Amino acid sequence: CGGWLGRRQTPANVYDVARSAQGRIKGFGRVSVHAQVGAQVVSKAVEPLAVVLAELLDNATAYSAPGTPVEVNIQTVPTGICFIVDDAGLGMDQETKDRA
Helix, strand or coil: CCCCCCCCCCCEEHHHHHHHHHCCCCCHHHEEEEECCCCEECHHHHHHHHHHHHHHHHHHHHCECCCCCEEEEEEEECCEEEEEEECCECCCCHHHHHHC
16 A cells, blocks of 8 residues: 655645545555546645545545445546545435534
8 A cells, every 4th residue: 555655845646645644544455546637735734634635544444344446536526626535435424414
């Protein structure tokens, strides 16, 4: 899996940031990363983004059935980059969504 990027002086590729996040979780083998872009993340945002993405991936692997895949799709959007975490998790009921 991806190595620990840590604090950086230079930008990092979005794919590398996602792979670093993948490598930080127990269920890393269930995660696949797909990047449709080669965009860069500014140096000061690399580590915070990797931490947040690792939390989302850990949640996705913890709350979906064992053995089911978790995918990270990275796409460009009009305002920047979008990381989409797709899993077969339990999800939230409407009441929980309304409170969120």
